[in-house]
Amino acid sequence: MEAVKNAVRMENITKRFGTKVVANNAVNLELHEGEILSLLGENGSGKTTLMNMLSGIYHPDEGQIYIHDKPVTISSPKDAFDNGIGMIHQHFKLVDVFTATENIILGLNEDGKLDLKKASQKVRDICNKYGFDIKPDQKIYDMSVSQKQTVEIVKVLYRGADILILDEPTAVLTPQETDKLFQIMRNMQKDGKSLIIITHKLHEVLEVSDRVAILRKGEYVGDVVTKNADQQSLTDMMVGRRVSLNIDRPAPVNPQPRLTVEHLTVYDDLGVKRLSDVSFTANSGEILGIAGVAGSGQRELLEAIAGLYPVAEGAINFYDPNVDYSDPANKPKSLVGMDPMSIRKAGVAMSFVPEDRLGMGLVGTMGMTGNMMLRSWRKGKGLFVSRKEPEALAKRIWEELEVVTPSTSFPVRRMSGGNVQKVLVGREIAQEPAVLMTAYAVRGLDINTSYTIYNLLSEQKMKGRAVIYVGEDLDVLLELCDRILVLCGGQVSGVVDARTTDKRQVGVLMTRVGGGEADE
């Protein structure tokens, strides 16, 4: 067999942001021709930065890039295209009111008259060749997330890219759509394209790639041939030491209803229905997972319960753990129509870890103490706030959850993502809630902190609290939760037992109910 040829070789690439942040430090990376390479690393390990230097968004401070063994300077996305490099970003860059074809040819400065028909035909040819299912004349706003992603891929193929970089392409896809994407990636590989997939999901790495390159804290750790690797060995390389990947899931003890939601329907500002006839019960001593494609109504559901989203129809009832509901005289508290303050004043012990940590759960410019006060600022005497209790609580969380911060007054905005989340989760748990709601509690966190959070949630469950866990990683949902409620297009498409179900079944439910953004 002839020696491998490199499609891309990056040599001693260093990229700094400011003085303190070294996003990439002397990284060497090779992409062989015709292979699928996984670029694996935790959040913040510099994967995207490295790839952005290939696609011309950043320019390396030091180092040299070779494309097909020729040294090149890539100082703009156009240079990247000229070198046959195309990147599919995590956040799509498409014009919603244009058709697929219009988006694809947008910015292409071809000579002569604009010939949309010819362009459409070329798009169709590319689709047929690799098995994409998009219609060239369909508008972007009519497309599902997966179709939009397809348009992005076709866009770079149309421009003649033979090196494709996909940045976390599966983050927004259902398991079925992921399978389809992987099939397409293999088709492209057969056609001689070289592909890099950026990801932090291990099973995907194992499934699709030929080789894995691993980054840790901006440094290149090494590469392994995929068939010689397994989840544990990859994790250890990624984290730098041995990590236990087990989530403890004790059986629920004496589950009692804590929160019931019945026929909940909400509309957004524009009058679009976001939740439709949603009903479920959250029990004490149980973690109820909520799964669904991004934007299926998870945020609206939690915010409606927390009193932050207007409820159009339906009932939300809270059952106080200290009240005996076998006595028919005791009725649960209805939360519909209440705002967060009145909910708290009514004595409803409910905590909420929102998705947008610094934009909703915390005040970025304040320190830990100031942020503890978000829950207790009204308690001070008269006109003044009391800092003593929040300060004590901040100190406790600082110690117990090992938050890395110089002081309790250090702005939380400048802490790392994991520490920010510890502050938020720590505060919410300290409220001793009967119901604890969390939205994407581990998004963007390193593996260690993620497992800290999983354990904290299991602990809460064992204390008899009702935990609601909105998550995106199906593997975690299946391992952590007791039951999983699946949302699709604002409707409940099923509630399954997490111990007996599997990813396929949940995946099917995620796209089952028609409408919304799901596939037809």
Place this chain on the structure above:
Amino acid sequence: MNKKSLFYLAKRDALPWHKTWLIRGVAIVLALIFCSLITMLLTGLNPVQVFSTIFYGAFGTARKTWVTAQNLAILLGISLAITPAFKMRFWNIGAEGQVLIGCLACAACMITLEGKVSSGLMVVISLAASLLAGAVWGFLPAFFKANWETNETLFTLMMNYIATQLAAYFIIVWEVPKGSGKIGIINQSSEAGWLPVIGGQKYLLLILVVAVLTGLMFIYLQYSKHGYEIAVVGESHRTASYAGIKVNRVIIRTMVLSGAICGLVGFLLVSGTEHTLTTTLVGGRGFTAVMVSWLAKFNPIGMIFTSLLLVFLQRGATEISSVFGLNHSFADILTGIILFFIIGSDFFTNYEIHYQRSGKEGK
């Protein structure tokens, strides 16, 4: 082959306050050196002489010092007024109008109630009227912002023009003598409605009022529940709602407070200092106050120093233009240079400059 620049910039972590002030101090010294050079080149005068005249203009005599203190009090008062709104990230640039409408309310009471009530009662009524007028001028933009998301910057700016036109109208209504287009000194003989003189010093009471206000505002922002609410709302409306803060109520309440304090300053200006009403009574200080507040990072105690600096420069500038027969523009040039350096120094408090050695060879 990679382009390598000689230096690059990096955002600093927050500096301790004394370092910030050190950088500012250096900036002022540099500004003074630069001003000296400009002075020598343009006028041929001895810069030391010019600077001592600036100082003399501000603090040369007891009278000058009192006037400086009065100017300081007014500017500081307006700066204190806008600070809660700015901390809430409500860009109120309507202090000019809010103060002027306070002036107008005060003057209206003094003119229409003359001879009808005692001077003491008149002071109380005009104070109440000024507070109310300022509060209304603060309430309107906040109400529209809270309910319909209007742009507060444009709204408050336009409210300035309304205030100016109203003042212009009433100046004609009340002009003395008829046809002069001016009001002149109100109640000159009776001194009815004039702020009482204490300790034999005309401006002492006014200065004390602002001093107390400074302390109160510091405590309000730092330790009160309202202050906490303002800080959270300023950071994120969503976080505020999440914490159970009623965002709209806080916006309106804070702007009413902000406007009312502006109204108070308007009252102090008319009843305590000027005893007349002109459309230029506030003289742009509603805008200068924005700079005072920003430079002090919304800290009321720091604002004492920033407003002092600006007032000192203005007073001194006026002095040199008369003593040396220089055009007033020259004074403006010097003020401009000094402000440029001070505001420019903010860059160095926020960023560090790192020089790169031309170390490793590219490939």
